[in-house]
Amino acid sequence: GAGVSQSPRYKVAKRGQDVALRCDPISGHVSLFWYQQALGQGPEFLTYFQNEAQLDKSGLPSDRFFAERPEGSVSTLKIQRTQQEDSAVYLCASSLGGLRQITHQPQHFGDGTRLSIL
Amino acid sequence: GDSVTQMEGPVTLSEEAFLTINCTYTATGYPSLFWYVQYPGEGLQLLLKATKADDKGSNKGFEATYRKETTSFHLEKGSVQVSDSAVYFCALTGNNAGNMLTFGGGTRLMVKP
Numbered sequence: 001g002a003g004v005s006q007s008p009r010y011k012v013a014k015r016g017q018d019v020a021l022r023c024d025p026i027s028g029h030v031s032l033f034w035y036q037q038a039l040g041q042g043p044e045f046l047t048y049f050q051n052e053a054q055l056d057k058s059g060l061p062s063d064r065f066f067a068e069r070p071e072g073s074v075s076t077l078k079i080q081r082t083q084q085e086d087s088a089v090y091l092c093a094s095s096l097g098g099l100r101q102i103t104h105q106p107q108h109f110g111d112g113t114r115l116s117i118l
Numbered sequence: 119g120d121s122v123t124q125m126e127g128p129v130t131l132s133e134e135a136f137l138t139i140n141c142t143y144t145a146t147g148y149p150s151l152f153w154y155v156q157y158p159g160e161g162l163q164l165l166l167k168a169t170k171a172d173d174k175g176s177n178k179g180f181e182a183t184y185r186k187e188t189t190s191f192h193l194e195k196g197s198v199q200v201s202d203s204a205v206y207f208c209a210l211t212g213n214n215a216g217n218m219l220t221f222g223g224g225t226r227l228m229v230k231p
Contacts, residue, residue, distance in 0.1 A: 004161075031217070033219075035219075040223075040224075041223055041224070042122075042207050042221030042222050042223045042224050043162070043207075043219070043221050044221070045218040048218055059218075091161070091162065093162075093219075095217070105217070106167065107164075107219060108164075109154075109161045109162040110161055111160060111161040112161060
């Protein structure tokens with residue numbers, strides 16, 4: 001497809017379960033971002049990849065959150081031992097350039113995964 | 119750190135009314151500024167952007183001017199339509215590595231026929 005694809009679109013899990021959220025960026029996009037959007041708020045940065053390298057994970061709220069992009073394309077955000085406060089929409093975005101390339105390029109967002117922890 | 123503040127909503131207007139959504143920012147250096155729009159049930163879409171002071175971004179009848187002296191990037195449209203009903207997010211990328219976006223809290227716009 002032409003856009004960023006995220007799956008699943010909706011995920012319901014019981015507190016304490018592990019979840020994995022998938023992101024397929026636009027083909028050829030070097031940069032990939034994960035954001036967390038709580039209900040009624042703006043997205044907040046979680047982590048950033050340039051190709052397969054995770055260059056910034058300063059936004060991950062705890063060590064229960066882990067992200068990877070092993071081949072520089074598809075990325076997975078994993079949350080272990082989920083808590084109710086993890087309930088949010090998780091957004092993935094990609095952009096064409098990487099660090100030290102053309103800056104301020106637009107980020108293209110997927111539709112997000114809505115995670116609900118019971 | 120960087121931050122973005124935008125007016126709280128909801129903003130309710132009649133069709134063809136003039137729209138202003140205020141946005142101010144705090145950032146070091148020279149950030150790039152963006153407006154994103156989120157239509158019901160859809161993902162975030164870039165609406166417009168400006169990368170330096172006094173630049174005007176425009177798209178679909180919407181405009182915003184990068185005002186460094188007032189650290190603002192207010193969104194305007196001369197005549198709104200029902201189809202403009204959505205949530206609007208002001209955002210910036212600072213001078214940090216990776217160009218991650220810092221978003222405001224969003225403003226919901228409802229346009230009535």
